[in-house]
Amino acid sequence: MKSKVQAISEKICPLEFAVNTISGKWKIPIIWRINEGEKRPSEMLRGIVKVDRRVLNQQLKELEEDGILSKKSFNELPPRVEYTLTPLGEKLVEVLWKLNAWGELLLQEKSGFK
């Protein structure tokens, strides 16, 4: 019995780790926008309503530390910074598309109920 419980825990672990990693505020919209080709924080600030610069920078920093984004700084004046998805980030986007499709089903069922 114990080994079965352990086996389940092992299966939950990467999943919960994944969910915790992407559930930070604005992380999914940020990843989505970078996937759409918005590379610069200033573009994201215009696109994501209600996010402020400090919060955006913190989320970008965490996504970079988690290996989902890579940051490139250009030696220009004014300084320019661009973010792109790493291969790990691109794999995440594939999963997010599947979760998005499931969200559409969920919305359909919800609107059917009400």
Added chain:
Amino acid sequence: MKSKVQAISEKICPLEFAVNTISGKWKIPIIWRINEGEKRPSEMLRGIVKVDRRVLNQQLKELEEDGILSKKSFNELPPRVEYTLTPLGEKLVEVLWKLNAWGELLLQEKSGFK
């Protein structure tokens, strides 16, 4: 430009809705365990460390309202209740497996970095 922003918002919407629906406390472990065949709340209480009965019941109720679980009450003494995944819940489990696989990649990269 506005239509592009709107198109992006429409794409974010089901995804964020999906993430919000499953990110409630203990929801993923609950869905996972029901998928493993644990149908009764008493089984889940033994299996999920740190969750109490009141919180578990609230999460089960929300998952039922969201159309992810269905609840069957047996007219017995003591009363017996069982939960199973709906077709929508089963589709979610398929996506969670993919997110789990991505979480494994993430854990590998993380352990490689440190």
